[in-house]
Amino acid sequence: MSDFSIGVDLGGTNLRIAAVTSDGRLLEKVNVNTKIGVEPHHVIEEMCEAIRRLSSQYGNGGKLLGAGIGIPGIIDLEAGVVSKSANLPGWSGYPVREEIERRLGTPIFLENDAKVAALGEQWLGAARGVRDMAMITLGTGIGGAIVLDGKIFHGMNGMAGEYGHITVEPEGVLCGCGNRGCAERYASATAIVRMAREMIAAGEAPELAKAASADAEFTSQTIYKLAKQGDQPALEIFRRFGRAFGMMLADIVNVLNLEMYVVGGGVSVAWDVFAPRMFEEIRKRSIVYAATEPDDTVGKAEGASADIAVRTRRKTIITRAVLGGDSGLYGGARLPLLN
């Protein structure tokens, strides 16, 4: 048997844990039933109990190398503490890493959830074998990560990959960050519902209005379902989504020129209705994509005023994540192998 590590996905509502061998084979995946948001002490007890159980079960064949924990929020990587998390209000300032390391005696790594998802997709998912890639997660907001040479590129303060706040509409919708027209105001679950409610209020979307009044929890899934049924206002919402998201991606591709951009998160299921408009926008707005597009439109960059050094003619791939909700589990298990 092989050495193994533990990946933990500490979501806002679920605690999921997996044991994964160092060559990327899943040994076991468990769901821990516990109330996460309120009190960290109790959750950490249950988490450690589950890790101990997995460790003793698989420990005779190989060594436990450590555990990596993906957390939705702002993490102080040096201190091993959650600085701020909208979904885990009781966890701010709690010494998560220290408390778990003390109990288990194995190296513990905390990381932002979009960044572990990127590691998971790079290790065992859509970007397997691709050393330099970016991941964009579409959820209530937009999460982002840059992976260089197989490792998270954090930037100076761990904030590299803050794609959701790229401006796509200079005088657009006000964002919580104080800016107008941030990408995540147009390309996120929250944005989909907002656009639908605005269309309903304007009397432009009878089917959406019906769905909203029938459903107390009117969500982006409902709106996606209507789009799939051909409802024009619902489709228009995803076209606007695709336009904004494509503009954001075009900027990222121009700045980074990476081999692959993986799109994940819950809202990425709507890929079929937003991706056509997204690609249209990227093609138009990214000189780097135009010069490296897979279906061979090479040469466009040379006609323009780009002062660039072209090394090879490799292609830019923009694609969907393949690990779904498990990307964070695999990415968490990857962390101890990289450190």
Next chain:
Amino acid sequence: MSDFSIGVDLGGTNLRIAAVTSDGRLLEKVNVNTKIGVEPHHVIEEMCEAIRRLSSQYGNGGKLLGAGIGIPGIIDLEAGVVSKSANLPGWSGYPVREEIERRLGTPIFLENDAKVAALGEQWLGAARGVRDMAMITLGTGIGGAIVLDGKIFHGMNGMAGEYGHITVEPEGVLCGCGNRGCAERYASATAIVRMAREMIAAGEAPELAKAASADAEFTSQTIYKLAKQGDQPALEIFRRFGRAFGMMLADIVNVLNLEMYVVGGGVSVAWDVFAPRMFEEIRKRSIVYAATEPDDTVGKAEGASADIAVRTRRKTIITRAVLGGDSGLYGGARLPLLN
């Protein structure tokens, strides 16, 4: 004495060469009088003669480690060939590296001019001691580079840092790349003159109109001079410049979260008239800058929906280049030391 290397700045009109010690001391700087644009063979002969002279003059004290050549255009780094250069029309496809290496028997490195400028500023200029930085050069267009751990980050095809084609106005001015609203359509020497001509045509800028009719070569310098004298239409042009450039920088800071962004190139002399509006825009539009601004406005990022992992509270510095036209000479001389 110390080992040394040669930096070559192969501009559209000038050929400049410098010998620099490996600890960054300038030994000598020469201007070679030759017609550059037309025929590479002759220019390479003169370049090699000058390098040979420098080499024999300083070679008794130390070893020549190689030469790095900054070129305005698209360079095939693997082949050592200029793929395309608007300023050096006769050079496309010419085996520059091979021809020089054959003559001199020392390692030769070609690089895009904005990228060598970045290396120069990182080695001996504004970003001395800063390992991770970006450079933006403001000229007829916008050049860009990313430096990570003291080396150029090229991306997959050498196109990383293509900042000038970031969209800042979704339905804005048409760009040569086919997109609308690219940053360099608003923040470059070309853009300054275009905006001035539009204001003149609209009858909104009497002083600019006077200057344009008096001056056959109506340039961005003339417009800058009028702005410095307090001419309101000229000042308005640089405010628009600053707004677009600030929006572009805000996106870059959100994506990269680097320690320093250095602004160089000929048009950066107008810093005093465009920078106030530029900083205003960056502050408003970059959640990463807001959280890491030097005058301590920390905390803004935490109030928003950013899912980020904050590692430290280090500050983001956006500043002017200090080496002026010599950044490319120093950066060229740096190349052999990095390879």
